[in-house]
Amino acid sequence: MALNRAQFVASFLADAHAHVGEMDRCLLLWERLSVGELPAAADLDGCFRAAHTLKGAARMMRFAPVSVLAHKMEDVLSALREQKISWSPRMGDLLFAGLDALRALLDQVASGSGELVEDERLCQALAELAASGGEAGGQKGVANGAPPTSVSERRESETGAAAVTEQVTPAPVVAAEAQAMGEGEGRKSAAPPRLPAMRSLGRSGDATIRMDAEQIDHLLQTVGESLFFRKRIKQRLQEVRQAHAACSRLMEAQSSRQLQSLSNQLQQTATQLAADATLLDQVLDALYTHTLEMRLLPLTTLFDMLPRLVRDLAKASGKEIQLQVRGGETRLDRVIIEKLGDVFLHLLRNAVDHGIELPEKRLQAGKPIQGTIQVLAGTQGGAVTIELRDDGKGIDLQRLQEVAVAKQIVSAGALGQLAHSELLELIFHPGLSTQERVTDLSGRGVGMDVVKRNIVELLQGSIRVESDPGQGTRFLLRLPLTLATVRVLLFRVNGLVLAIPGAAVAEIVAVQEEDLLPVVGGRALRLREQMIPVQALQSILGLSPSLLRLPTERRRLVLVLAHAQGQRGLLCDALVDEEVVVLKPLPYFMRRHPFASGMMISAQNEIVLVLDGLLLCKRMQEMGAETIRQSGESLWQRSTRHILVVDDTRTNREIEQAILQAAGYRVSLAENGEEGYAKAVAEPFDLVVTDVEMPLLDGFSLTRKLRCQERYRHTPIILVTSRDKEEDKRRGIAAGASAYIVKGAFDQSHLVDTVRNLLGE
Template identity: 40%
Template sequence: MALDIHRFIQRFVEEAADHLPRLREGISALEQGRADREQINELFRAAHTLKGSSRMLKLTPVTALAHSTEEVLSALRDETLNVTPEVANLLSQAVDGLADAVSRLAEGATGEELPAADQALCRALESAAVGQASSLFSPATTTPAPTTSLAPESELRLSDTVRVRLDRLDDVIHLMGEVLSGHHHLHSLVDQARELSASLPVAQQAPFNAFSRELKDSVFSHDSLMSDLHDRALQMRMLPLSVVFDPLATLSRELAQSLGKQVDCRVRGSEIELDRQMIDRLSDPLIHLLRNALDHGLELPMERQAAGKSARGQLTIEARQDAGWVVVEMRDDGAGIDLEVVRQKALDKQLATKEQLSALSEQETLELIFLPGFSTKSIITDFSGRGVGMDVVKRTVVDELNGDLQLVSTTGSGTRFTLRLPLSLAMMRVLLIRAGGLTLGVTAPYVSELVECSTQSFIDAAGQRTLILRNEFVPIISLADLLELPAESSVTNTTLLLVVHHRHQKLALIIDSLIDERDMVIKPLPDHLRHLPLVSGMVSMGRNALASLLHVPALLEITRRTTPHLSAERTSAITAQRVLVVDDSLNTREIEKDVLEAWGYHVTLAENGRDGLAKALAEPFDAVLTDVEMPVMDGFALTARLRENELYRYRPIIIITSREKEADRRRGIEVGADAYIVKGSFDQNNLVETLQALLG
């Protein structure tokens, strides 16, 4: 089936309308010497996206000019080219050419009707990119680009639909959000009226109570109406995922053919709807993931057959709804991601040192592919290898869309990317909390639970206050301290903890109080505040008061980087003995790793018994620490299997578990464990002293 290119050109025009102003603004910053490395990265990504999107739609003139522009920006990013007035002038002319082509498309031109790219300009750009002095390019007289970016239909037929400018619809939704915030404030006035009634003289209470009841009835009668009105407004901006999904199957076959590969692409769940804002921003990540799967993931037909696979690769793009989220998954049955190749490329590109890489888990090593400039391709082509794409995916999904991105890869079997996205960015469930004298918001998807407990229940793990929560170690930190806010002085016997999570990581934040929980309209940050990494948006509190929304992934990243360690004097006393830690809880693994590495041990992590057994048999360890309750293979079975191996017949195996029953202790001894430590009474000195005693 041939791809109906015309159907998607309008979407390309709208996408380009976002990228072109960024390019102009960035080039202006380059001319004035204000552009930092990150802004150059953004310029490069914009040109790269325009090139990739236009190529898929066979807009050859746009592709050619965007490619030449990308060459210059790539050289600037790699610092092999310096900004000069000539270079900035060439880039400005390139953006003018791109804008002219996009305007023609907006007026109804097809790819075949676009004038060819200016070859002299393309050659000048590519010469500049490699540092070759070329004759100063003087553009021929060109037709000025039309001022309109999106042309309306020449005729608007009378039907059951009308076209509404998106910005006008956004204004309606924004106003509805303000109305909702104001309506919520009326609820607080009802509460205040009830409290005030009790303080009035008896003679005035009856008439005031009548007024209070009428106010309450009026406010509550409008609750469902207000909510329905806002929901209907949001539904007007919903679009099915088919807008993004439908072209991907055909595009995948065309791109695979250009790479000499074969692919069957299956699309499921395209009828699920998302907010138009989400749909617009989702297009780029999915295109990048598609290119990644075809170029990096799927093997050539002969390679697949040699590995016992079908010559045709399998690519699945699937969406499903999960409560207030939409989960989009792209998976292939290719070769998977080679961790050694990732480590070596990270070293070659100086993205990490050997010491940093040795401290990373397998999952953290996989996620190096999301760094700007990272690519495992050995050669740069116009298709890939420039180190752009995967960082766009992470930035868009996590930072811009308040979503989650997970990566799973198995060598020889394939790779799966899972995007977890809110249905809309316009309104989300928000917890309002107080910390350090400020009212702050946290979107509900990042909230695990609220816990009120005594500080006596905290334990110390490698110098970090920690809470054991249902068999899981959760680091504790004061939110006020983290944000460098003054702590509110109050003496209480209990501490209120807000446990937040992102992917497999959890953090318990000490807060002062919980104020409220409700659906709230999310406001984007103004331009002058968008550099703040810990704030993702704002919410209106009524009466023109605003509260900042905390960006939980950034909070977790900061705390992960600042894990305290024990002193070097204590570390130097131990030779680098190798310890394998096996636990299905990421937090528990990381805490035990921090404790042991602080004492000088070299630690390897495994996420279940089978994974632990494979690693133990692949290379020797001086000791093994294991949990009991784990999927696939539990700790008892792992211990028994290790004792069957000659290498581990007498090496220390320590069970660390929440099982306190005497029968479980006896079972641990029966299968061959040397020590049995209950997590509820976990003490880092006890663990280290036990390990030292067993290792002699």
């Protein structure tokens, strides 16, 4: 019976990528060697063994071009191991070109597209390199019974392996390979370096079972349904307990042996059902944990591909860069890891091309010639955090603003309203690039918008950027552990039960109506000296209160939602439950719902919508801005008074801005003392409102610096702070503050009255 090789392709590809990855790892280590230095024996043996095994497997599968190319690379490694040739950068470039060609062939095998074609020029260059220290590695010395010259051929003679004699047609050499052969000196590759294919990693001897990913998804779906039935059992248990309580009350009213017997039976059933539910809890929790573990992979699956990518990017840009990686043992959903490939490709290209300077520039700046990129991963609060930082020149904020205005992404007038972090967020806008010329790596204005869309929309995570001029840039990613299941909070609004992912909720606060302060654009909650805008969910969803049962109790809950632009409060009536569920897709007639990300089935067999926290936050921000604009637009247009608000908390800035704009003032924002001072020097302001506790430059110091400027010697300056001690007030007045407002006593009218009094209105 003929062997059906098709059923072994998946296994072959998994092993082949593992062998290519091992060779890649070794070559990256060898690049640090001096010319003529011999690599470590263990690494050399491992690299040779990977090439030899790949050659044999490809031959068994009849993928001749893969086998031939691996054979030529094996000959080079054999000659190096036997010290017939010496290590050199040219050898490294040529072997790297071979690995890229192998990956391209394996990708073609995976896609099943077209006939595999051998690159004869690359194979010829490898053969010449192997033979450069002695006889050619591909010729067999069979005269007079002489043994084969190469180790690989000696092994084939000993095992009786047959030679491959298939005819192949030549293919053009890619630019990277031509450069590796010395034919593309001084020329960049036509295509920028790409992230190598990811592979599953495992130590030799690990007990592993290959399982189709779809089977794992089905298993998780089954576990999700089991969790649903567990909820139903608990519901039934509650019903039995209620029946038992009713029976007991009935017995008190009229004694009956039958009622007593029924009561005892219900009590026994309830006890047994409770025990069964406890056991089911334990079993399902274990099943869920083990199933989830099957889906998780270590981040080394991705991180092991990054050194080669950074190496190629650095070489293409003429820079010296070292990559430091920590936290690769952190485990993450395989689906998330797969989608992170493009994210890291863009982030690393950005760091190399925009961040790390050329060696001469680094020397002029007093930095080491070799730049550093760090990738740090870990877990925090049930989520995975990844930080990518470089020690380059940082983001040119001035250039970023100029490009944003030139491309009409933001108006020049609106720039003054943006805080430092908001300006940095402009790099995620489609089509924006600060590069003055287009290169193979960047400059087209695409990439960073893809990064944010993948992180926020596809992976339900968040990304934040920080940058210090001359010191470098940091990207902070926060990702859920898995996308297969989600922990949701069920809550009630006017009788309607809804759900929201728990990851979107920073905390839950119980409030009375009087705790919510009236501000322009709605209401706000003072939480740990911060003002958080609060809106009722029914107004966001556009529900008609007349059709719903109004809440009878005054005590309500605020779900504090956290997102990249700050915090928002969502007002609801009560918290119902917390569950881990497998989200179900919305039916076709609900797929255009503006705020729903999916649905779930409750223990009462009711359909519950799961709302998207990010979309809710965006809508709340739009509604607040719209209300502020409508209420204060005419006054603002007539106003000639310009006020600067300085606060490191975005929500506080927004609240104060809303209050002051509604009172008829023009308002500009700054998110720390240094930024506030720079804006005050750049243009005149009629009054300054500043926080005290801020990074870089606190409110006291900002006040003193402003008083040293002739322009601000008599300008009103208001300190708004949580410090309520008399010594702090005296310190503020001594620094030159015109007024001191404690946040604990802060309200809308107090701020406006103080501003008007100081401006003489």
